[in-house]
Amino acid sequence: MDPRGPSRIAYSEASVSAHGRASSHTLFSDDSQALLEDSPNGSVQSPNYQGVGRQNVISRIEDIVESMVDALSENQPLTLPLRSRRSGNELAVSFPSTTPSGVKKFSGFCWRSSVRFHSAWCLTYSNSSISCSSSGSLSLPPSSRFGHHYYQKSLTETYCRSIYYHNPELFESQRYVNELVDDIAFMFGVGRNELNIVAASKGLIAGQPFGPEHGDQAVVVPPAETVVDLDLRQIEWILVIEKEATFRSLVSLRYHEISVAGRGILMTAKGYPDLASRQFIHRIHSKFPQIPIYALMDFDPDGVSILRTYKHGSQSMRHEEHATVPGLLWLGVKSSDLIELQMRLLPMASSGPSNGRESQSTLSSNPNNDYGSSSSLAQLLPGSTRHGEAGWKLLSMSCRDRAKAMQLLRSLNDQVHQDADEMEQTSELQLMLVLNMKFEIQAVDQAENMAYWLDERLSRISGWI
Amino acid sequence: MSKQYLTAHTVDNAHIANIFAIAATKTAVLSASGSSSLNIHATNKDAYPLVQSISNAHKLGCHHLAVSRDGRIAASIGFAGDLKTWKVSDTGSGDWEPYVEVANGGEKNGEAWALALSEDGSVLATTTHNGRVNVWRLRDGSSQLAQQFEPGSVVTSAFGMSIDISHDGKYTATGHENGAVYVYNNESGRIVYQLPGLAKPVRAVAFSPAGTKLAAAGDSMTIELYDLQFGEHVAQFTGHTAWIMSIDWSDTGEYLLSGAYDGKAKVWSIDKQACVATHSETEQALLSVKWLPKTGMNEMFCTAGANKSLTFYREATGTA
Numbered sequence: 149m150d151p152r153g154p155s156r157i158a159y160s161e162a163s164v165s166a167h168g169r170a171s172s173h174t175l176f177s178d179d180s181q182a183l184l185e186d187s188p189n190g191s192v193q194s195p196n197y198q199g200v201g202r203q204n205v206i207s208r209i210e211d212i213v214e215s216m217v218d219a220l221s222e223n224q225p226l227t228l229p230l231r232s233r234r235s236g237n238e239l240a241v242s243f244p245s246t247t248p249s250g251v252k253k254f255s256g257f258c259w260r261s262s263v264r265f266h267s268a269w270c271l272t273y274s275n276s277s278i279s280c281s282s283s284g285s286l287s288l289p290p291s292s293r294f295g296h297h298y299y300q301k302s303l304t305e306t307y308c309r310s311i312y313y314h315n316p317e318l319f320e321s322q323r324y325v326n327e328l329v330d331d332i333a334f335m336f337g338v339g340r341n342e343l344n345i346v347a348a349s350k351g352l353i354a355g356q357p358f359g360p361e362h363g364d365q366a367v368v369v370p371p372a373e374t375v376v377d378l379d380l381r382q383i384e385w386i387l388v389i390e391k392e393a394t395f396r397s398l399v400s401l402r403y404h405e406i407s408v409a410g411r412g413i414l415m416t417a418k419g420y421p422d423l424a425s426r427q428f429i430h431r432i433h434s435k436f437p438q439i440p441i442y443a444l445m446d447f448d449p450d451g452v453s454i455l456r457t458y459k460h461g462s463q464s465m466r467h468e469e470h471a472t473v474p475g476l477l478w479l480g481v482k483s484s485d486l487i488e489l490q491m492r493l494l495p496m497a498s499s500g501p502s503n504g505r506e507s508q509s510t511l512s513s514n515p516n517n518d519y520g521s522s523s524s525l526a527q528l529l530p531g532s533t534r535h536g537e538a539g540w541k542l543l544s545m546s547c548r549d550r551a552k553a554m555q556l557l558r559s560l561n562d563q564v565h566q567d568a569d570e571m572e573q574t575s576e577l578q579l580m581l582v583l584n585m586k587f588e589i590q591a592v593d594q595a596e597n598m599a600y601w602l603d604e605r606l607s608r609i610s611g612w613i
Numbered sequence: 614m615s616k617q618y619l620t621a622h623t624v625d626n627a628h629i630a631n632i633f634a635i636a637a638t639k640t641a642v643l644s645a646s647g648s649s650s651l652n653i654h655a656t657n658k659d660a661y662p663l664v665q666s667i668s669n670a671h672k673l674g675c676h677h678l679a680v681s682r683d684g685r686i687a688a689s690i691g692f693a694g695d696l697k698t699w700k701v702s703d704t705g706s707g708d709w710e711p712y713v714e715v716a717n718g719g720e721k722n723g724e725a726w727a728l729a730l731s732e733d734g735s736v737l738a739t740t741t742h743n744g745r746v747n748v749w750r751l752r753d754g755s756s757q758l759a760q761q762f763e764p765g766s767v768v769t770s771a772f773g774m775s776i777d778i779s780h781d782g783k784y785t786a787t788g789h790e791n792g793a794v795y796v797y798n799n800e801s802g803r804i805v806y807q808l809p810g811l812a813k814p815v816r817a818v819a820f821s822p823a824g825t826k827l828a829a830a831g832d833s834m835t836i837e838l839y840d841l842q843f844g845e846h847v848a849q850f851t852g853h854t855a856w857i858m859s860i861d862w863s864d865t866g867e868y869l870l871s872g873a874y875d876g877k878a879k880v881w882s883i884d885k886q887a888c889v890a891t892h893s894e895t896e897q898a899l900l901s902v903k904w905l906p907k908t909g910m911n912e913m914f915c916t917a918g919a920n921k922s923l924t925f926y927r928e929a930t931g932t933a
Binding site for chain 1: 630631676692742855856876896898900919
């Protein structure tokens, strides 16, 4: 159980009570219709297409607020409908819980969620102590003093981060705010955007028309809405890269300009992709379906999981629409690439003893061995000895890796009908387990070699060889 | 002197996924793959037809499969950690059917990895992720955990990647991810030998038919040969240029068969301490190679792996 829970309840209760009672007589003096009329049409921050959903959310929040105020005025416990993001089940959570059955409801996840929800309630409901423009503030009618301010504010998007900074003491962490926002969005079955809350993207992108900015080739992934205005006629391919280091080294080489596959765009979301990056790449794929989007991931369970997150979204964020790219193509690294690598492992055969569980095969090459493949993955290896640092690493799978692989295998197996991509993912995960090996891309020094390899892969796929 | 082997037949797409393990009886090859079914192809009929498919044997696919030398008992482990045993039906149909339940020996699901069966199928041994070994006695209707070799000061907790039981069922050998090779006495539960390792993951260990030698191979790309009388390292076979995924002794103990991740299969003469044949029908990984028990004049072996096919080879010399 979260030891921070009770204090949060107290805090929430206090603010809900205070503002609930104080403003109850004016709470519904205004309605959402008036609010919508005031909204500047076509503003970039709140696109029109979201209007209907948002209005629906506003009225549903108002219903809840109304029932809460009623409950408060009748001195009844507050009851909130709550849906679990894990199971999707709806629960009614009471607060404070006075009956034994109510106490039960507070156990486990339900309890934690209710604590969260009351904090969230603060977030959405109290309009003076925490000034933020989440869904709740939209529903709140203007009191004479704050009214205009809130109208304005509610119509522009708010960053999760700024919500957190409105009351860091209450929320304690940015992550907590993110979860609250997702909980609320999930409860209403809408996306974050419709709550007017966005997270700043952590993703980076390079290639025209993005950047350079301040001399840096890579820029932060822009909001998905801006895709409408993009001109990508020159772009032949897009490469989504798992690791920032790999991305940076390719950017510094200007691979997006010099690739034999033509002009391209490089992008990374630094590991598991955030919602904003996924929405952006989704929008690109919808608007420019002719541009192939490739994924360059590590050969490990997280690599497959990240690939699947781009393609199909994540379980806990399934209420978010327009955030998947089912057509994403898996470029590598795959088990078949390991064969080339082993050719270069040969000189290592008589090396000293490995260091137990953490045994790694640092890849090095023997200058006397010429395998004649000028553009192969194996070409990456000479750099590793030259620079005295391994760029590509074969590692044994940790217990966590194995557990992750099995979890992915189970979820893939639960698919009613596996498509060819899912069969490939299954097969690669099984091979990781059988080999007990993962292969991480850490190519910082070997950008040129990586570029050769990408050239070869991209042109093979597009049928130019 | 080299030996000639010819491709006798290839069963294309014997499975819809990578074939991780094969096991041979006198009349059939059993195969396990990334799909949920175990397949049985007859080796005593033309074109090696599929004679039985045990569907839903392992929901998430199967990575290890072994059959007793007498061809009566088989055992398999799936990616969910599910351990199953099978036997040839008493009805005379020749079909395989479920045999005894093996409680997972107190191990959590997913911990059982490699497995081996004794000659008559009465002893079953499995490795675990943390380097333990469990040995069961199988009888009709029941299974009993006979030995559990715990990781201790001597045994490391490195992943047990490979295992074999001597033909007489007295000894168990294991190959580990850190390169260690151990030989245990199944009766006493003690370690007999802790053999000088390969320094790299040991993906295959195999007792010679007479039980006098042990071969071990893996990511070092070499096969190491140990004499079991005194636990000495007696030979090293070099020539593979990729991880060795699987090895098997011929019936007579004269030859070793090996399969590597680059798709190459090699036959090694123990006497000559040299490779006498190399085959590369595929550039895709070989994951399991097995001699077929000798029934005629010709030696035969079978290879399988990432090309999802079963390839049968026959010795070219000495016509039938």
